[in-house]
Amino acid sequence: MIRVLLVDDETLLRTALASLLSLSGEIEIVAQAADGLTAVALAETCDPDVIVLDLEMPGIDGIETVRRIIAARPAQAVVMLTRHGRAGVLRMALAAGVRGFLLKSVDPTELERVIIHVHSGKRWIDAEVSAAAMTDDCPLTDRELDTLRLTTEGLSVREISTRLHLASGTIRNYLSSAMQKTGGSSRHAAARVARERGWL
Incomplete structure (x- = not known):
């Protein structure tokens, strides 16, 4: 069994x-x-x-x-x-x-x-x-997706860095890159775009 x-x-x-x-x-x-x-x-x-x-x-x-x-x-x-x-x-x-x-x-x-x-x-x-x-056309890297997913959970940059075991500056870089790729004006907007397009 x-x-x-x-x-x-x-x-x-x-x-x-x-x-x-x-x-x-x-x-x-x-x-x-x-x-x-x-x-x-x-x-x-x-x-x-x-x-x-x-x-x-x-x-x-x-x-x-x-x-x-x-x-x-x-x-x-x-x-x-x-x-x-x-x-x-x-x-x-x-x-x-x-x-x-x-x-x-x-x-x-x-x-x-x-x-x-x-x-x-x-x-x-x-x-x-x-x-x-x-056929996925997602331009975001796995790390960028991780940071956006944690953003949707309401975590701060410091909390995200702790969760992912990365420096806060590195997290900010990932979020900045994700914002550029999605056209989001903030990390929360970028996360919203990623979720709407089925990338999260």
């Missing part, structure tokens, strides 16, 4: 998914979480084979949740579900260590196949998201 931890703040969706996946003869739901911090703790205590989690959650989002889990458990298999398969999000998810990336509209039977697939050490990316990523 493949031991699965389900993470989603939408209780109805999470419990319905747990019920459907439990019908499989190959999957056992060992725990559920409604937020990222709980998921990080449960990953340690429940020792799941695969974690299936939502991108958008209260507190820390799915990307940061994955980063923390992978830091403690480098071999952990993770499948991320999202309503918005933006290329920028896919890029960050893969960099964080996600092995499966699917839209929330996925059929439960396909999700089951993906869980089995990533459990065997392989990757699975939704075809629609993959196609969008191949």
Whole structure:
């Protein structure tokens, strides 16, 4: 049996998914979480084979949740579900260590196949998201995207520099470059443009 931890703040969706996946003869739901911090703790205590989690959650989002889990458990298999398969999000998810990336509209039977697939050490990316990523025209570097993403979380330049382990001056340079590339008059405007264009 493949031991699965389900993470989603939408209780109805999470419990319905747990019920459907439990019908499989190959999957056992060992725990559920409604937020990222709980998921990080449960990953340690429940020792799941695969974690299936939502991108958008209260507190820390799915990307940061994955980063923390992978830091403690480098071999952990993770499948991320999202309503918005933006290329920028896919890029960050893969960099964080996600092995499966699917839209929330996925059929439960396909999700089951993906869980089995990533459990065997392989990757699975939704075809629609993959196609969008191949045609992505984002001019921003990964670091510029990181600084804009943290800007949208309301962090100051000093807080961003602490989070990314970079000097404040370096963060300002990344933000300045992002503003030039997006045409934003401020770092917040640049972040808004990046999000509207699907780069974040």
